[in-house]
Amino acid sequence: MPKVTWIQPSGEKVTADVPAGHNLMEAAVANNVPGVIGECGGCLSCATCHVYVDAEWSDRAGPPGEMENDMLEVTAAERRGTSRLSCQLIAGDALDGIVLHVPQA
Amino acid sequence: MGGDVVIIGGGQAAASCAAKLRALGYGGTVTIVAAEPVLPYQRPPLSKKYVAGELERERLLIRPADWYVEQNVKVERGVAASAIDPARRRVSLADGRTLSYDSLVLATGARPRQLPAAIGGDLPGLLTMRDLADADRLAPDLKPARRLLVVGGGYIGLEAAAVAAGKGLTVTVIEAAPRILQRVAATPTSDYFRALHQRHGVDIREGISLVRLIARDDRAGGAELGDGTTIEADIVLVGIGVLPNDDLARAAGLGVENGILVDGSCRTSEARIYAAGDCASLLWQNERIRLESVQNAIDQGEHVAKVIMGETADYDPRPWFWSDQYDVKLQIAGLNRGYDSVIQRAGSRTGSQSVWYYRQGQMIAVDAMNDALTYSIAKKVLEMGHSIPPEQAGDASIDLKPWLKA
Missing domain, CATH: 3.50.50.60 (FAD/NAD(P)-binding domain)
Incomplete structure (x- = not known):
């Protein structure tokens, strides 16, 4: 299974195996990663699953989609070039090993 | 502890x-x-x-x-x-x-609120939509050419209607109030969703009373309406709150x-x-x-x-809601309770639009249809306790983003 690592602002890390096809918001919730909420269940309505993709992985993760881009305009934490909504990142071979930084709450 | x-x-x-x-x-x-x-x-x-x-x-x-x-x-x-x-x-x-x-x-x-038994609210096979078991009962019936009657034009009923229409069913929605979504939204939002459903072939009948549900083969199988007509259906779903x-x-x-x-x-x-x-x-x-x-x-x-765990501050709700119907995402920021005026704003894409609710000149809520940017701005502005004046909100040529820094 693809591996995903979340890093908290404190430096605390969680690494988990995520079933291919699952989105990385639901993976974060399933693995009890603080700071990734996912109120809307992953339907691009709430922006509570905002993460910063690690610079090493940013190109592979790609840019946000059109609607995601709009939702990212007003996340709780500041938007950066590597900002994504993690419900739109899908676990799979292409992102095996991806590192995500959870924004400061 | x-x-x-x-x-x-x-x-x-x-x-x-x-x-x-x-x-x-x-x-x-x-x-x-x-x-x-x-x-x-x-x-x-x-x-x-x-x-x-x-x-x-x-x-x-x-x-x-x-x-x-x-x-x-x-x-x-x-x-x-x-x-x-x-x-x-x-x-x-x-x-x-x-x-x-x-x-x-x-x-x-x-x-789910039930219809009174006297008008067929206890008929076998009558469906509601709240629990997993409700969805599991409806799912196998979502097959082309079947007829679905939805009693109640609120969000739940309209969402079910959208899924059913997408699966090729013949769908009728009956609403007793003069318009769908009347209890929860202003006229422009109702108009938007009526047109959306009609484009997908759903028969929306508003301002029509339900006389009683009728049984066919001892199951809920249609409805007798206040205008004297009868609708036959294979599936009847009640979504009245x-x-x-x-x-x-x-x-x-x-x-x-x-x-x-x-x-x-x-x-x-x-x-x-x-x-x-x-x-x-x-x-x-x-x-x-x-x-x-x-x-x-x-x-x-x-x-x-x-x-x-010892918190003493009060709960401060930041209400927001959403609905997905066909390819439209509705996002609602705030609570429109007690609104006395509404204005509309065209979005930047085809079919994107927002409806802004005001009470005594104060912005209280926004319905955004396929307009996540407007939704996001409105939600933030409401949370900051600010109000975008209607003349600015209603002018699509005015960029609202500066309000985020207000």
Whole structure:
């Protein structure tokens, strides 16, 4: 299974195996990663699953989609070039090993 | 901190409260009493992706089964609570057991309002949309050429209508009020969704009374309407709102009035008993309201956990809602309760639009259709306690982003 690592602002890390096809918001919730909420269940309505993709992985993760881009305009934490909504990142071979930084709450 | 927390109800508010208790380091027991035989799951997808067969059952779960083991949260599944004894701090379960508590959380949710039996509300085969079991009953019937009659033009009914129309069913929605969504939205929003459904072939009949549901082969099979016409259907779904599950609280002597009355700390009239989610009646701008939303279930459930852990600040709801129908996403920021004027704003893309609600000149809510940017700005501005004047909101040539820095 693809591996995903979340890093908290404190430096605390969680690494988990995520079933291919699952989105990385639901993976974060399933693995009890603080700071990734996912109120809307992953339907691009709430922006509570905002993460910063690690610079090493940013190109592979790609840019946000059109609607995601709009939702990212007003996340709780500041938007950066590597900002994504993690419900739109899908676990799979292409992102095996991806590192995500959870924004400061 | 130790002690026993019992949470009655197995939905989003219950799961959020339990998770927050553990996240805050609560060291006592946490027991969720869930009447349904499943772990807490997300309800919003039921009438959308789940019933359409686009989301597996396991992915509806708010947390996977392992999580409850790791976090030492016990879930009593398939057993209802039957009584609360506040004096002895005990909950009786339907299977005869009793649980003791130091803190009790009522997260009992709501149930679909039923049509009176006198007009066929008790006919076999009649469907509602609230629980997993409801969605599982409807899903196998969503086949082309079948006829679905939806009684009630609210969000649940319209979402089910959208899924059914997408699956090739012949769909009719009847609404007693002059327009669909009348209870929850202004005319422009109703107009938008009426046109959307009509483009997908759904027959929307508004301002039409239901005389009675009719049976065919001893099952709900259609309706007799106030205009003298009759609609035949293979499936009849009733979506006419919900009622709070406050019977248990009432029987225990707690203050109840269209929901379980809570104060700013989410406390009921009994100090050790809290309520959260759809079942709770809270104070919002000096009025009693119930919020039927995931946002409130999560935030209020978490707030109860914080109060149990010593928080003294009041719960401050930031209401937002959403609905998905066809390729349209509706996002609602704020509460439009008591609005006295509305304005419309065209979005930057085809079909994107927003409807802004004002009360005495103050912006109170926005419905955004396929316009996430406007939704996001409006939500932030409302949370900051600011108000974008109608003449600016209504002028699509004015960029609203500067309001985020106001």
